Amino acid sequence: MTALLEHPGYEEQRLRSAAEKLPCRELQAGMLLSLMGQPQQYSYPSIFIYGHRASGKSHVMQVLLKELELPHATVSCVECVSVALLFEQVLLSFFGCDVASLLPRSPSLSDFVRIYRQQCSQTPAKQTRYIVMEKAELLRDTDANLLPALLRLQELVEDNVTVILLSEIVWDKFRPNTGCFEPLLLHFPDYSKAELQQILSQDRHPSYSAEFYSSYINILLGVFYSVCRDLRELRHLAALNFSKFCEPLAEGKVKETDTHKLWRNIEPHLKKAMQTVYLREVSSLQWEQMQQMEEKESGALRGLSAHTHVELPYYSKFLLIAAYLASYNPARTDKRFFLKHHGKIRKTNFLKKNEKTSNHLLGPKPFPLDRLLAIFYSVVDSRVAPTASIFSQISSLVTLQLLTQVSHDDQLDAPKYKCAVSMDFICAISRTVSFDIVKYLYDFL
Amino acid sequence: TPHCATPSIPSRSLPARQPANVLEEARTRLHVSSVPESLPCREQEFQDIYSFVESKIIDGTGGCMYISGVPGTGKTATVHEVMRCLQHAADVDEIPPFHFIEINGMKMTDPHQAYVQILQKLTGQKATADHAAALLEKRFSNPAPRKETTVLLVDELDLLWTRKQNVMYNLFDWPTRRHARLVVLTIANTMDLPERIMINRVASRLGLTRMSFQPYSFKQLQQIIMSRLNKVKAFEEDALQLVSRKVAALSGDARRCLDICRRATEICEHSAAEPSATGLVGMSHVMEALNEMFSSAYVTAIKCASVQEQLFLRAVIAEFRRIGLEEATFQQVFVQQQALCRVEGLQPVSVSEGLAVCQRLGACRLLLLEPSRLGVLQRVRLNVSQDDVLFALKAD
Numbered sequence: 058m059t060a061l062l063e064h065p066g067y068e069e070q071r072l073r074s075a076a077e078k079l080p081c082r083e084l085q086a087g088m089l090l091s092l093m094g095q096p097q098q099y100s101y102p103s104i105f106i107y108g109h110r111a112s113g114k115s116h117v118m119q120v121l122l123k124e125l126e127l128p129h130a131t132v133s134c135v136e137c138v139s140v141a142l143l144f145e146q147v148l149l150s151f152f153g154c155d156v157a158s159l160l161p162r163s164p165s166l167s168d169f170v171r172i173y174r175q176q177c178s179q180t181p182a183k184q185t186r187y188i189v190m191e192k193a194e195l196l197r198d199t200d201a202n203l204l205p206a207l208l209r210l211q212e213l214v215e216d217n218v219t220v221i222l223l224s225e226i227v228w229d230k231f232r233p234n235t236g237c238f239e240p241l242l243l244h245f246p247d248y249s250k251a252e253l254q255q256i257l258s259q260d261r262h263p264s265y266s267a268e269f270y271s272s273y274i275n276i277l278l279g280v281f282y283s284v285c286r287d288l289r290e291l292r293h294l295a296a297l298n299f300s301k302f303c304e305p306l307a308e309g310k311v312k313e314t315d316t317h318k319l320w321r322n323i324e325p326h327l328k329k330a331m332q333t334v335y336l337r338e339v340s341s342l343q344w345e346q347m348q349q350m351e352e353k354e355s356g357a358l359r360g361l362s363a364h365t366h367v368e369l370p371y372y373s374k375f376l377l378i379a380a381y382l383a384s385y386n387p388a389r390t391d392k393r394f395f396l397k398h399h400g401k402i403r404k405t406n407f408l409k410k411n412e413k414t415s416n417h418l419l420g421p422k423p424f425p426l427d428r429l430l431a432i433f434y435s436v437v438d439s440r441v442a443p444t445a446s447i448f449s450q451i452s453s454l455v456t457l458q459l460l461t462q463v464s465h466d467d468q469l470d471a472p473k474y475k476c477a478v479s480m481d482f483i484c485a486i487s488r489t490v491s492f493d494i495v496k497y498l499y500d501f502l
Numbered sequence: 503t504p505h506c507a508t509p510s511i512p513s514r515s516l517p518a519r520q521p522a523n524v525l526e527e528a529r530t531r532l533h534v535s536s537v538p539e540s541l542p543c544r545e546q547e548f549q550d551i552y553s554f555v556e557s558k559i560i561d562g563t564g565g566c567m568y569i570s571g572v573p574g575t576g577k578t579a580t581v582h583e584v585m586r587c588l589q590h591a592a593d594v595d596e597i598p599p600f601h602f603i604e605i606n607g608m609k610m611t612d613p614h615q616a617y618v619q620i621l622q623k624l625t626g627q628k629a630t631a632d633h634a635a636a637l638l639e640k641r642f643s644n645p646a647p648r649k650e651t652t653v654l655l656v657d658e659l660d661l662l663w664t665r666k667q668n669v670m671y672n673l674f675d676w677p678t679r680r681h682a683r684l685v686v687l688t689i690a691n692t693m694d695l696p697e698r699i700m701i702n703r704v705a706s707r708l709g710l711t712r713m714s715f716q717p718y719s720f721k722q723l724q725q726i727i728m729s730r731l732n733k734v735k736a737f738e739e740d741a742l743q744l745v746s747r748k749v750a751a752l753s754g755d756a757r758r759c760l761d762i763c764r765r766a767t768e769i770c771e772h773s774a775a776e777p778s779a780t781g782l783v784g785m786s787h788v789m790e791a792l793n794e795m796f797s798s799a800y801v802t803a804i805k806c807a808s809v810q811e812q813l814f815l816r817a818v819i820a821e822f823r824r825i826g827l828e829e830a831t832f833q834q835v836f837v838q839q840q841a842l843c844r845v846e847g848l849q850p851v852s853v854s855e856g857l858a859v860c861q862r863l864g865a866c867r868l869l870l871l872e873p874s875r876l877g878v879l880q881r882v883r884l885n886v887s888q889d890d891v892l893f894a895l896k897a898d
Contacts (some may be wrong), residue, residue: 195876227854228873229853229854229857229858229874229877230874230877231863231875232857232858232874233874234861234865234871234873234874235865236861236862236865236866237865
């Protein structure tokens with residue numbers, strides 16, 4: 058199973074232990090090793106590794122660098138909100154913490170290069186130093202000169218250093234407009250189904266046999282592989298549902314080899330898990346507790362997205378309804394819906410073909426405050442005075458993100474709004490005030 | 503460090519080499535930094551400035567003068583020449599003694615630094631910009647019994663522009679004070695600068711004493727070079743005429759003219775080994791130098807581009823012709839490039855290769871591109887004219 062990682066200059070035993078930790082990534086690890094060369098040799102100045110999420114980019118890099126004990130600095134660009142942190146981390150892991158404190162308060166790139174050169178003249182590299190930048194796509198948002206400088210850092214600091222960039226985005230979207238030193242591109246392809254099976258089968262439960270666990274993984278992949286190829290997510294699901302899978306075994310109903318019965322038992326459960334756990338509707342902890350309580354049917358618990366009921370004041374509800382109507386109805390139909398004696402409007406003129414079904418698909422349209430208030434007065438049966446409380450309710454609906462203000466914040470004169478709630482939500486609201494909203498919606502005429 | 507150390511650079515261990523032959527001699531004489539004793543072809547301007555400043559010094563009054571002209575017409579050199587002559591006159595007691603100070607807008611980090619520099623050059627005092635402004639204000643508005651006239655040269659005036667224009671305003675307001683005895687000479691490139699960027703109260707204080715330096719004609723340029731060379735026989739007569747005619751036709755920039763002459767002597771030196779060489783700078787050398795300095799590098803860059811890059815440029819032009827606009831997205835151009843590849847019998851390139859080609863051309867500024875993170879939706883424009891591209895592609 059462990060394919061051979063071979064390279065002169067490294068101890069065979071370390072290579073073997075590294076290879077054991079890198080299942081299904083022998084090709085990429087071997088390629089990386091040959092790019093890195095022997096420890097004292099100069100490597101290529103920058104290597105750009107890309108591949109989907111959970112395709113083992115950081116893992117392969119970390120295992121290789123750790124197992125082979127190469128000097129390296131791993132920097133996550135998410136953490137480094139300023140370049141100062143980035144420089145500090147690199148200096149810290151190469152030269153120790155007293156050097157990192159040499160950096161001035163807000164260091165520039167030239168400060169970093171100066172200190173690096175100064176330090177590496179004192180302690181020259183015996184082995185290639187590696188800087189691994191995770192989530193490198195964030196480097197594009199920093200200073201324009203940082204990425205080009207990192208790509209040719211070897212040349213700038215005159216040291217045996219290699220920068221490795223890890224990203225999920227292809228290199229074409231990185232290239233600065235002024236050009237740069239082109240890194241070597243290395244692609245990590247997705248794991249195939251067989252590879253996923255092989256990797257997932259490795260972390261089996263000690264009290265069950267390997268075949269048993271791998272048949273469980275097989276069933277799991279059969280359900281989830283079409284929607285999810287993310288190794289991390291699958292591993293999490295496998296751990297979560299395994300106890301349910303073993304249940305009949307513990308009760309002594311079936312034997313380990315009786316795959317069909319086990320499958321019959323687990324399959325509806327996994328299908329349900331896809332709707333709840335995978336979308337994080339029910340948290341993993343709740344899911345485990347639910348599995349403990351047998352009588353409670355899983356999925357009976359209301360998930361996060363079912364909690365759409367919000368307590369609102371009476372007029373706020375009507376304001377929200379009016380906003381919804383204003384957002385999804387064309388303005389020229391208002392006369393027909395909200396005026397009592399609107400005269401005769403021909404059905405043929407009224408219904409424009411292309412407008413008929415598209416309003417809900419196109420999303421909400423902005424409307425001015427006047428229209429909102431006009432619809433509001435028309436849908437509320439009693440007389441409402443336009444008091445300050447009505448207007449403050451509108452602005453608090455904006456704060457609650459049930460409405461969004463489209464025009465600029467400081468516009469007091471005729472502000473425009475959009476309604477930001479879903480159909481289900483507004484139906485629930487209108488039911489509480491016994492208002493039939495569907496009757497007033499142009500799309501459902 | 504000592505408090506008042508004079509700045510210096512390390513001195514050479516060996517003295518600079520003396521020119522060994524005629525060409526080297528000519529080169530040192532033609533160097534832009536070796537300003538000659540007398541400036542040919544600027545006698546009229548010299549006279550005007552001289553009489554203006556002289557009359558102000560003798561009368562003990564103040565005034566402003568605005569000097570404009572395109573780069574390389576000898577504005578700064580003429581003013582310096584005037585000041586040297588006046589200084590000489592003051593030394594022999596023909597006119598009252600005066601101060602000459604000079605500031606340059608481009609040498610300042612901030613327009614308000616002008617106050618600091620003026621104060622330091624006048625009195626040797628160091629102060630912050632605000633304090634210096636107050637001190638200068640006091641100095642120029644209060645009477646003092648034995649005050650000398652100050653001549654202030656402000657080079658690159660347009661860089662002293664601030665939003666409230668208070669630096670410019672002060673510079674032009676001080677000379678109007680009764681006791682200031684300040685003459686301000688300002689130099690900028692554009693003739694209509696006061697009307698264009700200055701508000702009325704500033705422009706009116708600058709006054710109407712204006713002078714514009716015309717670009718040199720070819721005869722003047724020729725005369726300048728001749729006077730520089732000063733009987734050193736290094737150039738053929740026709741070669742000099744060619745340089746001056748070419749430069750006069752384009753810009754009339756004396757510095758450019760001198761540069762070309764110096765480059766021509768270098769080329770001549772390189773080709774001295776050939777049997778036909780006469781040791782003089784001939785027409786061919788000058789032609790080569792002119793080509794080097796005036797020809798556009800874009801055409802050469804397109805000619806030397808790779809096959810796919812040339813194909814991409816052709817695809818850009820084909821796409822522009824098709825849609826009738828001067829702008830297209832990368833994916834539109836890419837479709838054209840694929841078609842062109844097939845026509846040429848080449849293997850069609852992949853999208854990322856196409857993007858690499860496009861972005862390389864963008865980095866050379868042959869194309870103007872949007873940020874690369876837009877991917878295939880980034881818009882492409884040509885930075886050179888279509889005719890240049892077609893000429894460069896057709897030439898081979």
